[in-house]
Amino acid sequence: MTATPTPRVTIRDVAARAGVSKGAVSLAFNHKPGLSEATRDRIFRAARELGWAPNLTARTLAGSRVDVVGLAVCRPARMLGLEPWYMEFVSGVESVLAEHSCSLLLRLVRSMDEELRVQEAWWRGRQVGGSILVDFQAGDPRVGLVEGLGLPVVAVGHPSLTGGLPSVWTDDATAVTEAVRYLAALGHRRIARVGGAAALGHTAIRTAAFDEAAGALELAGAWQVATDFSGDAGARATRSLLTAAVPDRPTAIVYDNDIMAVAGLSVAAEMGLRVPEDVSLLAWDDSQLCRLTHPTLSAMSHDVHGFGAEVARTLFGVITAEGTAGSHPVPTPVLTPRGSTAPPKV
Numbered sequence: 236m237t238a239t240p241t242p243r244v245t246i247r248d249v250a251a252r253a254g255v256s257k258g259a260v261s262l263a264f265n266h267k268p269g270l271s272e273a274t275r276d277r278i279f280r281a282a283r284e285l286g287w288a289p290n291l292t293a294r295t296l297a298g299s300r301v302d303v304v305g306l307a308v309c310r311p312a313r314m315l316g317l318e319p320w321y322m323e324f325v326s327g328v329e330s331v332l333a334e335h336s337c338s339l340l341l342r343l344v345r346s347m348d349e350e351l352r353v354q355e356a357w358w359r360g361r362q363v364g365g366s367i368l369v370d371f372q373a374g375d376p377r378v379g380l381v382e383g384l385g386l387p388v389v390a391v392g393h394p395s396l397t398g399g400l401p402s403v404w405t406d407d408a409t410a411v412t413e414a415v416r417y418l419a420a421l422g423h424r425r426i427a428r429v430g431g432a433a434a435l436g437h438t439a440i441r442t443a444a445f446d447e448a449a450g451a452l453e454l455a456g457a458w459q460v461a462t463d464f465s466g467d468a469g470a471r472a473t474r475s476l477l478t479a480a481v482p483d484r485p486t487a488i489v490y491d492n493d494i495m496a497v498a499g500l501s502v503a504a505e506m507g508l509r510v511p512e513d514v515s516l517l518a519w520d521d522s523q524l525c526r527l528t529h530p531t532l533s534a535m536s537h538d539v540h541g542f543g544a545e546v547a548r549t550l551f552g553v554i555t556a557e558g559t560a561g562s563h564p565v566p567t568p569v570l571t572p573r574g575s576t577a578p579p580k581v
Contacts, residue, residue, distance in 0.1 A: 327543025
């Protein structure tokens with residue numbers, strides 16, 4: 236006996252489940268105004284429960300294709316897989332894309348020139364409805380490219396770097412200042428920073444803020460070392476700082492990410508130094524790594540998942556010309572003291 240085929244779920248079924256009209260379902264999935272957030276959430280929930288998604292071909296013909304968003308990252312594949320920040324950021328982006336039946340097109344590139352070619356090919360080939368741009372540099376050439384193409388984007392970076400593009404950012408300068416002031420308040424007068432790649436705009440912002448805070452506090456010593464964000468580079472920088480003679484050795488080190496801070500903790504143990512008794516360590520980008528070490532790592536914490544989600548929401552606003560698509564910050568990273576920081580030995 237031939238099995239009866241399962242009836243195809245339609246937009247009418249979603250509307251009935253959510254208690255709205257078919258037009259309301261269409262508004263929700265095409266990101267149009269006229270619905271409350273509660274109604275949109277109810278519609279998306281009904282669609283998930285029924286296993287329904289809008290017909291992408293029909294959406295394309297209607298001129299409202301927003302089913303793929305691009306993200307190009309200039310990082311080695313192995314390093315990207317190890318970096319908690321990007322994993323959390325992408326998960327936040329994906330959480331919003333899923334609500335809109337949209338996919339993320341992730342591409343790892345080896346240079347800025349390669350990214351410029353990729354972004355242009357994506358847009359001219361109608362492969363994406365918009366892009367998320369990360370890791371801005373001073374005089375970034377992507378600004379002119381996307382403006383010339385008319386490619387909808389959101390820049391993840393401070394407005395001083397993004398040339399008028401819609402941008403979402405964290406106030407890195409304020410966070411760095413808070414970190415240095417906290418360590419100084421504990422009594423540290425010799426503080427070092429193990430920073431990221433010098434060419435990146437946010438690294439330059441942090442570098443300037445560190446110098447300014449150290450000068451304002453009249454620290455006895457302040458050192459900064461640029462790296463590539465990797466654990467190996469963080470370990471080398473830490474080893475170099477801690478092998479100096481005591482008067483020239485920092486009693487506290489701030490790291491630009493959690494991977495390097497964990498590597499620094501290992502180097503301190505290797506050299507027979509106790510954390511925090513001999514040296515205090517403070518990480519950026521709080522993650523599970525910081526809570527699994529011994530001692531646990533103090534960190535500048537922020538909601539990276541929420542950051543990614545806000546970037547994705549802003550991009551949809553740019554693409555659909557709805558809501559507020561202008562530049563705005565997300566909450567500034569805040570200090571989370573744990574076991575790796577304490578007053579220096581007298």
